[in-house]
Amino acid sequence: ADPNVARIENTEQFSFVLNQSYEAARTDRWIDQKFKNDLIWFVDSFTTLPKDYKTIIRSEQLKGPIMVESNLRVEKAGFDHLLKTSDDNVFSHIARVCGSKRTDQWVDEAKRNNLLHRLQVGHDLCVKNIGQNYLAFKADYLQNALKPSLVKFKNFLTKYYKRADSLADLTALFGEENTFINGQLKATTTQNSQFVTSFSAGQFRGLGVIDNYKRLVGSRQPASIVSE
Structure with missing residues (x-):
């Protein structure tokens, strides 16, 4: 570490x-x-x-x-809620705040991995960028004895937050x-x-x-x- x-x-x-x-x-x-x-x-x-x-x-x-x-x-229960949420569900929230019309692909792991490795523009570039920040935060968390990195968490949340249109977009992540x-x-x-x-x-x-x-x-x- x-x-x-x-x-x-x-x-x-x-x-x-x-x-x-x-x-x-x-x-x-x-x-x-x-x-x-x-x-x-x-x-x-x-x-x-x-x-x-x-x-x-x-x-x-x-x-x-x-x-x-x-x-x-x-509080902690909300943080736990996010970590227990499947990647498919997290990407559904990200796709919604980004305004993507390809939510069905972003919530499918195989199709999502394909999209993440391809050039994206517009709304789907938004999903890719925020999604990569989320995946980087979660991978780091799992690799470092479940001690979250403040910077990686903030990088993800800041980008997601800037796209949120309502409190509902934020409470969806944390319950x-x-x-x-x-x-x-x-x-x-x-x-x-x-x-x-x-x-x-x-x-x-x-x-x-x-x-x-x-x-x-x-x-x-x-x-x-x-x-x-």
Whole structure:
């Protein structure tokens, strides 16, 4: 084993957080329409806020400055869930987030191996790249006494995460029962007073290795891994 590779010695402590946020200074002018639409999409796709909030933001009952933050926490049970999932099923999730029309081939081991060794473009190149990151992480995990490499795990998850369109794409990997979602929305009312509400779903029981990702004004950028 390479002593320079950061590994988790005890997966009992394994947990991480995907942190996403979206901010918009103004949402009430016609030139702000894109920001408003992105914000509504974010509320719908990456929070567990009631669907009423889409209408409330669209009708400007709540307006900018507005900030929505969503945290998806995954603990050891979620990590175990991923590792116990068959490669066929993992590739079905990858093919979905990549928008591939060849899912039936990606979930067949023989056909998948053929696709992985051939030149791919577009959506299937996306599947190949993310899939290779996943297979590299899993092979390394099995070859190194079941001590996962943080870098290889992050390489896989970062690429997958950037293609995810909703919380469902993320919970599919780790099992909905193994994920905890919480966050808050801060906005301005029509009377120009501040409005704040929080949301949560699931139960989180552990804090170990924390992996933060930021989503800022439509872009998702991985931040550093922090051990607690």
